[in-house]
Amino acid sequence: MSHSITSSSVFKQPIVIGFISLVLTACGGGGGSTSTPTPTPTPADTTKPVISITGEQALTIGFGELYSEQGATATDNVDGSVSVSIAGSVNNNVNGDYELTYTASDAAGNTATATRVITVFTGNTSPESYAGYNLLWSDEFSGTALDNAKWGYDIGGDGWGNNELQYHRPENASVEGGFLIIEARKESFGGRSYTSSRINTKDKFSFKYGRVDIRAALPEGKGLWPALWMLGQNFSTVSWPYCGEIDIMEMIGGNGLENRTVGTAHWNNGGVYESNGTTKKPYAPVSYGGNYSLSGTETLANAFHIFGLTWTPNSITWYIDGVQYHTMAIDSGASLSAFQKDFFLIFNVAVGGDWPGSPDANTVFPQRMLVDYVRVFQQN
Numbered sequence: 001m002s003h004s005i006t007s008s009s010v011f012k013q014p015i016v017i018g019f020i021s022l023v024l025t026a027c028g029g030g031g032g033s034t035s036t037p038t039p040t041p042t043p044a045d046t047t048k049p050v051i052s053i054t055g056e057q058a059l060t061i062g063f064g065e066l067y068s069e070q071g072a073t074a075t076d077n078v079d080g081s082v083s084v085s086i087a088g089s090v091n092n093n094v095n096g097d098y099e100l101t102y103t104a105s106d107a108a109g110n111t112a113t114a115t116r117v118i119t120v121f122t123g124n125t126s127p128e129s130y131a132g133y134n135l136l137w138s139d140e141f142s143g144t145a146l147d148n149a150k151w152g153y154d155i156g157g158d159g160w161g162n163n164e165l166q167y168h169r170p171e172n173a174s175v176e177g178g179f180l181i182i183e184a185r186k187e188s189f190g191g192r193s194y195t196s197s198r199i200n201t202k203d204k205f206s207f208k209y210g211r212v213d214i215r216a217a218l219p220e221g222k223g224l225w226p227a228l229w230m231l232g233q234n235f236s237t238v239s240w241p242y243c244g245e246i247d248i249m250e251m252i253g254g255n256g257l258e259n260r261t262v263g264t265a266h267w268n269n270g271g272v273y274e275s276n277g278t279t280k281k282p283y284a285p286v287s288y289g290g291n292y293s294l295s296g297t298e299t300l301a302n303a304f305h306i307f308g309l310t311w312t313p314n315s316i317t318w319y320i321d322g323v324q325y326h327t328m329a330i331d332s333g334a335s336l337s338a339f340q341k342d343f344f345l346i347f348n349v350a351v352g353g354d355w356p357g358s359p360d361a362n363t364v365f366p367q368r369m370l371v372d373y374v375r376v377f378q379q380n
C-alpha cells in the first residue's frame with residue numbers, strides 16, 4: 001500500500017526535484033563535400049514530440065513519505081527519442097497539490113509539455129491553547145524515549161478480553177523525531193504471531209473533565225486496531241465495565257475503513273454498587289458510540305488527524321479535526337456515575353481480535369501508529 005506510513009518512510013526529508021536543463025543535440029549538416037547535388041527540399045517538421053509519463057499521472061503520498069520520481073520519455077516524429085526536462089518540486093511535509101511539468105522539444109523547436117500532480121497529505125493540527133482552559137498535562141513526545149514519569153506498559157499476550165492476537169511488549173514503543181511510535185510487527189513472541197505495544201498513564205496521571213487533543217496518524221490494513229482511549233482510575237478495584245471506558249478513537253483497518261474513527265463510551269448499566277455500597281451490581285455492560293468517515297482519498301493512515309474529546313459534568317463529546325461527530329449526556333445518577341470519576345489514558349495498537357478480525361494476505365507489516373502529542377486541558 002503506497003500510502004502507508006511505514007518504518008522506512010517516516011523521517012524522510014522533503015525532496016526537491018530541481019529543474020533539469022534540456023540539452024538538445026543539434027542535427028547539423030555534414031559539411032565538407034565538394035560537389036553539391038541539387039538539394040531535395042525537406043518538409044518542415046511542425047509536429048511536437050509525444051511525452052509519456054512513467055507511472056501514475058496523479059497520485060497521493062502521506063506525511064513524510066518519500067516521493068519517488070519515475071520520469072518520462074518522449075518520442076518525436078523526426079528525431080526519434082528526445083530528452084525530457086522536469087520542473088517542480090514535492091515537499092512531503094506540507095499539505096498540498098504539487099505539479100511537476102515535463103518538457104520535450106524536437107530539433108525544429110516544437111515543444112511539448114505534460115504535467116503530473118502529487119497530492120501530499122500531512123494532516124491537521126490543533127490550537128495550542130483554548131480560551132477559558134489551562135493546559136493540565138501533555139506529552140509532546142519530543143525526547144528520545146518514553147517518559148516513565150508519565151507512562152507505563154501493559155505487557156502480555158492473553159488477548160486482552162477481545163481475543164487479540166498480539167503480545168504487547170515495551171520494545172514496540174519508541175519516541176523518535178517528535179513522535180511516539182507504536183509498531184505492530186509480524187513476529188513470534190510468547191506464543192503469539194504478532195507483537196505490539198500498549199502504554200498507559202495509570203497511577204501516573206488521571207483526570208476528571210476537560211478537553212483532550214491527540215494528534216496521530218494510524219496504521220492500516222485488515223486486522224489492525226489502533227486505539228486512543230481511557231479507563232476509570234478505579235479499574236483495579238471495581239473492574240470493567242464498572243470503572244467506565246471512554247474510547248476517544250478506535251479504527252479497524254481494511255475494507256476501506258481507514259477513513260473512519262469511532263468514539264464510544266462503555267459502562268455498567270445500573271452503575272457499580274447496590275444501595276448498601278459494597279455489593280456489586282449485576283454485570284451488564286452497555287455502550288453508546290458514534291463514528292465519522294472522511295470523504296475523498298485522505299485517510300486516518302495517510303495523514304495526521306486530531307482526535308478530540310470534551311468532557312464536562314453534563315456531557316462527553318467526540319471530535320475529529322475540530323468537527324463534532326458524537327455526544328452523550330451524562331449525569332451523577334447511579335448508572336453513569338463512572339463518568340464522574342478520574343480516568344487515565346491508554347494508547348495501543350492491537351492486531352486481530354473479535355472486532356477487526358485477523359490480518360489477511362494484503363496486510364503489510366510492520367504497521368505504525370504515530371502520536372505527535374497528547375494535550376489535556378481543563379477549564380479555568
Ligand SMILES: [Ca+2]
Binds near residue numbers: 048076077078079
Ligand atoms: Ca517533430
Ligand SMILES: [Ca+2]
Binds near residue numbers: 141373
Ligand atoms: Ca511531537
